[in-house]
Amino acid sequence: MKFFKTVTGNSIPLPVFFPDATRAVLKTLDSDDIKNTKTPGILVNTYHLYTTPGADVIKSHGGIRPFMNWDGGVISDSGGFQVMSIAKNGGGKNAITDKGVTFKEAGKGKIVFTPVMSIKLQLTIKSDMVVVLDDFTDLDADKNQARETVERTILWAKVCKAEFEKLCLEKHLEGDKKPYLLGVVQGGPYLDLRQECTQRLVEIGFDGLGYGGWPMSGKEGSFNFDIPKVIANNCPKDYLLYGLGVGKPDEIVKCYQLGWTIFDCVLPTRDARHKRLYTFNAKSIDEIDVFADNFYSYYVPDKEKYYRDQQPVSTACDCLLCKKYSRSYLAHLFRIGDMTAGRLATIHNLRFYSLLMEKLQAHYHHEN
Ligand SMILES: [Zn+2]
Known part of the structure; x- marks a missing residue:
């Protein structure tokens, strides 16, 4: 794969780095400013956009691009990281089940965030790459807990894929108009679980695989390059490989050398x-x-x-x-x-x- 294709018909040369425009803005910049930095695309956060301005506002504009007057690439995340964080902090152990994630939010009461909802929202955003909802493995998970997150990740990946294909058919999204669908590999530091998760996701069938976000590094904060290596070695050559939340400039170069071609990170904007x-x-x-x-x-x-x-x-x-x-x-x-x-x-x-x-x-x- 040489290019990242947008649903609006553009081909962006790989590898790419998309900064985190979490709420459809890169703090202090407008869309022209972003373009002038030769930044080819952005990452937006599905859950934050669902909260404000809400799916109806984005839908009324015809997607996130017209809403923020942006004509570059767009990846939407699954929203999972935010809802999991809220749920794990306040919802207790039963907050995450095979059905989805249950949590309370001020003013909105109880919300159940499901794999189907995540896909629906992302197709309303009209991003170029849709990311499946996954159950991330905690930093301190033992192997049994890690295995449980892998099983749920696979289960949700199947649900997401079915919903994605159904909606693309309904909306007549085919060929270049159809976004990429990205599976997400879990398994924490356990390389055999990472390998198994990769292989089972490939069996389901995606355009690419991602991994990372938090927690992508070991507890001491050092980057574990064995994980991107195992994933890259266990998926087809034409897969897009996306390091979610990766990373520092030298980490990007090293992951690129392992076959990874899509990256996003808050570092350049937050550090600035x-x-x-x-x-x-x-x-x-x-x-x-x-x-x-x-x-x-x-x-x-x-x-x-x-x-x-x-x-x-x-x-x-x-x-x-x-x-x-x-x-x-x-x-x-x-x-x-x-x-x-x-x-x-x-x-x-x-x-x-x-x-x-x-x-x-x-x-x-x-x-x-
Ligand atoms: Zn400069």
Whole structure:
């Protein structure tokens, strides 16, 4: 697979990174700003959109793209991570059953979130990739508990697939108009469970598989590359492999080398607002080598040494911030706490990630 196809007829070169526009916005940016960073697509959160503005509002616009005037790619998540978090925090042990997830929400009372609901909502959003509802394996799950989440994940995957095919038929979504359907692999750190889950999902049949989100790493926070390796080794070559919530720039490069081509993460946008910018260790865009060790650094914009620095943040970047403003001006904006600081920093970090992906795309399309 060389391209990520959108239901609106665009082909986006793989690999891709989609930042998290959880509530149909990347904080401080509008859709034009996102486009100008050469970010090809976004991830939206199904459950948050179901809460606000609600499925009826999105439906009345004809999908999330017209709603936010965005013409790039869109992946919707299943909404599972949010409802599971709410349910596990407040609903107790019986909150999650084979039927779905039960939880209480202020103002709405008891909600049962089911695999069928997740698929219906995502087809209302009209994303390019629909993600099945899964039961994520807790970080501290023992093997029996992990096995239980795998079984429920498989069960829900079947329900989701049946609902997806039914709705696509009803809505006449076929060929290029039909979104991708992504299965999600669970099993925690147990590689035999990951392998089994992968194989059983492939039997059901999907366009691709994903894994990750929380908890994707070990307790100490280090990235376990054995998991993406096992999944990649156990599914067909033409599957799209999506690292959900992956990740740091170096983790993306390593997963790409294992065959993964779709990524999303909150890091570039969240870090930007928390004064953490990413810069390539290179003098120009041409000199960037994403396969080198330590190919990037963090830049803390409000350090005193930058107060009078008239250089751009990075000469290996062509974003709005680096083209038009100095380190000194950015330091000033952060020091006075102006929102423009967050906007310019977010634009820069998104361009960092899109440059990273451009370098990987050049490599990928040369190799394949
Ligand atoms: Zn920049």
